[in-house]
Amino acid sequence: MNCENCQELIHDFLDGSISRIDEIALNTHLEHCLDCDSVRHDLESILGYCRTHRGEYAAPPNTAALWLRIRNVIEAETPTMAESIEPRKSIFSSLMSRSWQLSLPQLVSSVIAIVVLVSLVTVVGIKRWSVTTNSQLEAAVTEGNSDVNDRVFQRNQVINYWNQRVELNKARWSPQMRETFDRNMAVIDQAVSDSMNELNRNPHDDIAEQMLNESLNDKLALLKEFSDL
Amino acid sequence: MNVKFSTWSVPSLAKIASIIVIGSLLGSLAAQSPQRLSKRYTVGKNVRVELRNVSGTIEVESWNRDEIRLSATIESPNAHVVPKQLDSSLVIDVMSDNKARGDVGDINFKLQVPISSSVDLETRRGQISVSNLRGASVRAHVSSEGDITLSNIVATQVIAQNTIGNIFFDGEFSRGGTYEFKSTKGDITIRIPGNSDFRMVATSPARKIKLGDFWNDGFKTQDGRKYVGDVGDGRSSVSVTNFNGSITFMRR
Numbered sequence: 001m002n003c004e005n006c007q008e009l010i011h012d013f014l015d016g017s018i019s020r021i022d023e024i025a026l027n028t029h030l031e032h033c034l035d036c037d038s039v040r041h042d043l044e045s046i047l048g049y050c051r052t053h054r055g056e057y058a059a060p061p062n063t064a065a066l067w068l069r070i071r072n073v074i075e076a077e078t079p080t081m082a083e084s085i086e087p088r089k090s091i092f093s094s095l096m097s098r099s100w101q102l103s104l105p106q107l108v109s110s111v112i113a114i115v116v117l118v119s120l121v122t123v124v125g126i127k128r129w130s131v132t133t134n135s136q137l138e139a140a141v142t143e144g145n146s147d148v149n150d151r152v153f154q155r156n157q158v159i160n161y162w163n164q165r166v167e168l169n170k171a172r173w174s175p176q177m178r179e180t181f182d183r184n185m186a187v188i189d190q191a192v193s194d195s196m197n198e199l200n201r202n203p204h205d206d207i208a209e210q211m212l213n214e215s216l217n218d219k220l221a222l223l224k225e226f227s228d229l
Numbered sequence: 230m231n232v233k234f235s236t237w238s239v240p241s242l243a244k245i246a247s248i249i250v251i252g253s254l255l256g257s258l259a260a261q262s263p264q265r266l267s268k269r270y271t272v273g274k275n276v277r278v279e280l281r282n283v284s285g286t287i288e289v290e291s292w293n294r295d296e297i298r299l300s301a302t303i304e305s306p307n308a309h310v311v312p313k314q315l316d317s318s319l320v321i322d323v324m325s326d327n328k329a330r331g332d333v334g335d336i337n338f339k340l341q342v343p344i345s346s347s348v349d350l351e352t353r354r355g356q357i358s359v360s361n362l363r364g365a366s367v368r369a370h371v372s373s374e375g376d377i378t379l380s381n382i383v384a385t386q387v388i389a390q391n392t393i394g395n396i397f398f399d400g401e402f403s404r405g406g407t408y409e410f411k412s413t414k415g416d417i418t419i420r421i422p423g424n425s426d427f428r429m430v431a432t433s434p435a436r437k438i439k440l441g442d443f444w445n446d447g448f449k450t451q452d453g454r455k456y457v458g459d460v461g462d463g464r465s466s467v468s469v470t471n472f473n474g475s476i477t478f479m480r481r
Contacts, residue, residue: 015462037289177284180354184392187414191472195436207454211434211472218413222392223355225372228324229283229332 001029006036014043148199148209155216162223169229181226188222191215260300267303270314270332274345275364277318282352285335286375291344291361298341304334347384356394376415391415395474399481402427404464419469420479427459430468437475 001009006029012018013026030037102110170178195212198205274295285304292298297319298381301310303309307330312321327333335355342348347364350357357369366386369377374393382400389396390411399420402408408427410417425444431438436453448458469476 018356157481160441166328174330174334177332177354184413187393187473193473207432207434207451210432214470215413215472218392222372229353 001025003029003033003036005037006030006033010036010040010043014047015039094229116223148196148212152196152212152216157222159216159220162220162227165227166223169227173229177229181222184222185219188215188219199205243283262397264303264306266299266303266310267409267472268299268312269298270299270312270319271295272297272314272343273317274343274470275317275347276296276343277347277453278340278342279318279320279349280323280338280340281322281324282336282350282355283323283333284354285337285352286355287337287350287369288339289348289350289357289359289362290341291346291363292341293344294341295343297343297346300339302335304336304338305332307331308333308336310336313398341444399403399474401425402467406465408465408467410468412474413472414474415471416477417469417471418477418479419467420481423480424461425465427465427467428459428463429456431456431476432469433471433474435471435473435475437471439477441453441478442480443478 006026009026013023018026030040079195087090166181170181173181192212192215195208195215198208199212203206234409241287272295274326276297277386278289278297285302289334299312299319299321303310308323309326309330310318310321310323310406311326315440321338322388323336331460337355340348342362344362345364346362347366348362348365349368350359351368351370351372352375353372354375355371356375356377357371358376358380359367359369359382360380363383365384366388367379367382367384368386368388369379369390370388371377371391371394371463373391375391376394377389377391377396379387379389379396379398379400382398383403385403385406386401387400387406387408387410389409392413394412395415396410396412396417398408398410398418399421401422402425404426408433410419425443429443431440432455433455438453438456440448440456445460448456450456
């Protein structure tokens with residue numbers, strides 16, 4: 001039996017409604033547990049006092065009115081209590097209101113710590129800013145490249161169409177004509193490739209862009225002209 | 230039935246056989262040899278000649294007659310060349326004349342034209358040379374490979390373009406004229422009088438631009454790949470582009 005069960009049974013025991021088995025268990029526990037025994041003793045004293053003085057106190061004439069008065073008193077006292085509670089000071093104000101007493105080494109150490117902290121924050125801030133700027137530049141470069149790539153892609157779509165037409169007719173050509181075409185196409189492809197490489201190195205290279213456009217136009221012209229053969 | 234038999238001696242039979250063999254041989258050789266075309270057209274002084282060839286050389290030169298003399302050597306017996314004379318022009322379009330005929334081989338043209346003629350010459354493959362013309366325009370376009378040689382040319386518009394091959398221009402830039410020279414892989418040489426006036430844009434990613442005597446401090450360059458500037462009063466416009474070759478200006 002634990003103390004909780006015991007104290008529940010104490011009420012039954014004092015009322016005389018406990019079973020025989022529970023009474024034995026209760027008594028066994030009470031012999032070893034002084035706390036529970038003390039509780040039983042207190043309750044017995046209260047009950048004994050009540051039994052002894054039964055009928056000596058009359059009930060109040062108007063119970064409801066009594067409770068109302070009690071509540072009014074409590075409510076009347078509440079604002080006073082609220083006012084009496086001091087407002088919590090903020091950390092900043094409490095910090096500011098605090099006074100510090102520092103020795104010279106402590107003061108020097110604090111100054112050094114502040115300088116180091118500020119330097120670190122500045123360096124990290126600059127690095128982050130430069131990384132952002134670089135990434136923005138890279139994004140701009142990528143955007144420029146993507147424009148060129150888009151244009152090249154669109155042009156290549158047209159070139160592919162004419163290339164297919166040329167391939168269909170190629171079988172009719174003489175071997176010399178086929179060799180000539182392939183050789184010239186390779187030269188133009190090299191010009192396209194060189195221009196693209198130059199543009200990848202420097203996306204704002206006007207000459208490379210001009211060369212790229214012209215070589216793509218030349219490629220298209222060559223395909224168109226040979227597709228008629 | 231009476232049948233008469235001729236009597237042939239062995240020498241006679243040998244002679245006949247030899248004649249047949251030689252005849253056959255000559256016939257087949259004649260069939261294999263290129264066709265030759267030669268025609269003359271009476272024209273005015275300011276005639277325009279348009280020639281669209283597929284493969285072969287084109288040679289144009291002037292002469293002191295108001296007529297065009299066309300000579301062509303046609304490699305394939307299947308090839309047709311049907312020149313068309315219109316009001317003030319002569320059009321020779323090998324491409325159209327030989328649609329669906331397959332490979333027509335090389336056709337080599339030689340044209341003699343009035344000195345003030347304009348010429349518009351195209352070929353897919355082959356050399357083009359034009360000399361001694363003083364007409365309005367000269368256009369020489371080789372789609373793929375072939376040298377272009379323009380000698381002693383005075384015209385207000387000159388266009389020369391090829392993919393692989395050299396371009397040589399020897400002539401004068403007329404005031405207000407436009408001149409374009411473009412190659413993908415080849416050397417471009419321009420030989421003009423020292424007192425020429427022109428505005429020039431020369432582009433060569435290979436950085437092989439030599440302006441020679443025509444260089445002046447007014448030229449602007451982008452890291453040697455492109456030069457823009459005026460020579461003299463810059464009355465004519467010259468554009469030279471070479472992807473992978475040199476651009477050279479020479480004094481005449």
